Amino acid sequence: MIPESVKIIEDAAHCFEGTRDGRRPGQLGDAAIFSFYATKNVTCGEGGAVVTNDLALADALAQTVQHGMSASAARRFEGHTYRHWDIARLGTKANLPDLLAVLLEPQIAEIDLQLQIRERLCRRYEAALAGTPFKWPTIDADAVSARHLFPIHVPGGARDAVLNALGEAGIGATVNYRCVPALSLYRTAQAQLRFPISWHWGEGTLSLPLYPSLREDEQDEVIAALRRSIATTGLSGAEPAPIAF
Ligand SMILES: Cc1ncc(COP(=O)(O)O)c(C=O)c1O
Structure with a gap:
């Protein structure tokens, strides 16, 4: 039995398609990480993705990849009025630009x-x-x-x-x-x-x-x-x- 405090992170960098016992990456662990680096089966040159069912983790990750900011530039205007952003956690700049991400969809379909x-x-x-x-x-x-x-x-x-x-x-x-x-x-x-x-x-x-x-x-x-x-x-x-x- 794995204690609740132990988190399992799957390095699925180049295992987009794989399964074990019919289960895909991310279905066993707390999070799975995929790479879209140039050499990978699904690629947009650089970047990656994390999948998780943990909403708090997803939220923390979304902030971490944008300097720790609470709202990305686009989301600051949701609702048509400007919302202040905050930094409550240490982050870095590691977001996947939309211009790269758009290359992924046709590859995933194939x-x-x-x-x-x-x-x-x-x-x-x-x-x-x-x-x-x-x-x-x-x-x-x-x-x-x-x-x-x-x-x-x-x-x-x-x-x-x-x-x-x-x-x-x-x-x-x-x-x-x-x-x-x-x-x-x-x-x-x-x-x-x-x-x-x-x-x-x-x-x-x-x-x-x-x-x-x-x-x-x-x-x-x-x-x-x-x-x-x-x-x-x-x-x-x-x-x-x-x-x-
Ligand atoms: C097993 C594994 N984990 C992690 C990585 C790192 O991925 P990235 O280049 O997107 O940082 C790679 C890259 O080849 C890899 O093969």
Whole structure:
């Protein structure tokens, strides 16, 4: 039983479409946060949204994103007479401009179709890469993934070699989630030993191109380049790097 004082905030930054046991982000926690940053499935370049059933929280958030002001510039004129605004809480400037938000609606209307395309592309990757040294996350039977990324783990410390091989073939593979303890700002001498699992995934994973307009012949080129990289980087005989749990 979770105590009332504990609040659950879901980081659903790129999980607009996902479900677990039929429930969507925000239906389990006190609030869920979505990102509309440029790389996301639903995007207006920057910004995001919070969903919550807690009216007091919604009100506090609405104020927080507008310098803590009690009424936005437009709302000050509701009722046709000017109303003073106040600042009763510390805020910041983090509102989503209407001019950006208007880009979202047509994308949301298309989301189910786009997810089907992403799902099909992911299954093609999975079928083509079965039996290779690469590994990728599996999706629980009770879950629908937003299929935002198709990350693969490259064993034997060869992630960057494979990344370079793909780059030389003109393929824009990328690394989405570095291991935080490996970043210069946070790095310590013992980082790899202290955070072996984070290191394993963060330093061994790359993301393959995945977007609804990716054509199958383009995806086949990615797969062919990946297969070539297995031989050129000596991965065919590579032992999977050990994971310490
Ligand atoms: C899991 C996760 N949380 C949070 C964020 C941050 O989102 P934003 O760039 O809108 O701040 C990202 C962005 O990639 C993310 O992937």
